[in-house]
Amino acid sequence: MTNAVETRGLRRTYALDRRAKTGRSEVVALHQLDLEVAEGSVHGLLGPNGAGKTTLCKILATVLLPTEGEVRVFGRDVRTQTRKVRRDIGIVFGGERGLYTRLTARQNLHYWCALYGLRRPAVRARTEQLLERVGLVDRADEKVEGFSRGMKQRLHLARGLAGDPRLLLLDEPTTGMDPVSARDFRSMVDELRREGKTILLTTHDMDEAETVCDVVTLIDGGRVLAAGDPRSIGALVSRHERVEFDFVGPVAETVRDLLDLPGVVGCTSVSPGRHRVETADDDATKAALSLLVDRGATALTTSRPRLEEVYLKLIGDRGMAVR
């Protein structure tokens, strides 16, 4: 099976304005990036500001050329087979922009559908189908400028689907959505997955990646830090487990002993009387558990960290600092 997306040694740089005296002449947005997105999967691209997510989406959408390396969409080269690639993709950039706000939702969709070379009856049929899908039928003849954020975002999604793409690129699609709209949005993504579409979704939101993605790739500084299914990423990166316990009385000595155990990486207090031990492997977890039982700790629980924590561990050293 060909992959929906395949990049090999992808590098993209931007020339910097020479007048801005930074001393550098270019920014490297993507650095030898290797990425594979299997057909039919929902693939999450997770990374902090400036990681290169939007740059990658733009390259896949053919509006930006790679500086070096190979990029294929359904086996086709984005450089040389541009038009064919364009037939297979739809792109949705997050945010408010990207719609003709003085026109109605229906007029917007008519135009975008027509740009995929459909005949008029087909344009009309596709438009109605899309309006239905995103739940905008009742508001279809209102000007977009009066729409709420969530409605605009739904219209964005419909616009991205105008060409009935095999690969849908969603660049931070839920930014600025309220939780209810975001949930609706995720269920639409689920529906698209069931139809066999491939979706590449960029996000800052761990919950989102965890709930909708089959595979997650963590990127930062234009490089892949880790990739895998959202749960195994957790296991892979931290191999961490955590043990929580309640402790009555002075805990300092116990904490010191815990930290002396090989493989125990940290101990913090989560609430008065309750503490959390972070371990780096199974043996450490076992040792910590038996030590805690000896000392009379109660309410012991073990759990795996969530993707969010993995993400923070990987990039957390410099917090959310933007480069």
Add this chain to the structure above:
Amino acid sequence: MRVFTASFRFQCQLLRRSPGDLSVLVTAPFFSLLFLSMADQAHRSALTPYAVVAPVFMSVWSMSLFVAGDLISRERGTGTLEGLVATPASLSVMVIGRITAAVTVSMLAFAETWLIAWLCFGIVVRVPHPLMLMATLATSALSMAGTASVLAAVFVLVRSARIFQNTLSYPVYLLSGVLVPISALPEWLRPLSKPIFLYWGAALLRDSLSPSDVSSPVGRLLAVTALGAIGFLAGRLLMHQVLRRVRVLGTLGRT
């Protein structure tokens, strides 16, 4: 072709929602008044055809320059330019469809001028060659759009291309004999008129309003069309190059 007609229709919808963009239709009657009263003052009825045709061509050409330039910067502003480029449709065909729509609507300036001549000067402008008139307006509209698409391509690359818009208006009206007969131009400037499609279009339009037969109509219509086609091809080629360039630079979506 589907992209062309869809873009044409789309631009009409946009114009309906922002009638301010049709300001040329407000200025056209004033130009008509001015030119017709100058012809009247000079008792030179030979100039009347110029006075009627000039406001029409001025309105239509300045409209196409305005739309060609504005279209790209507005798409940037709404954040749709990258989305448009990411579709399989050709950006130059979209642009030409949309300029043609604006040009067609601004042809209303002809009706305005006709009314002014009649109401204010009692001149009934007759159209002895209506078919010629229609053919001239149609070929001129397409040639305008074709030529103006070159400008649109420049706007994709350079964000501050306003200066082109200005240099391409009044000097061109003068040079192409839209405002005054080219016999009024110095000898050495006259060869520059012929390669401008406006020269052929304006002369044909004047001839279709005069009772005598139009000389070599097909050849002259062909001249308008051919010059327009050259503009169209140049626009397409330039757009192709420019899009490649901005995809390398990464400046396509920049506002």
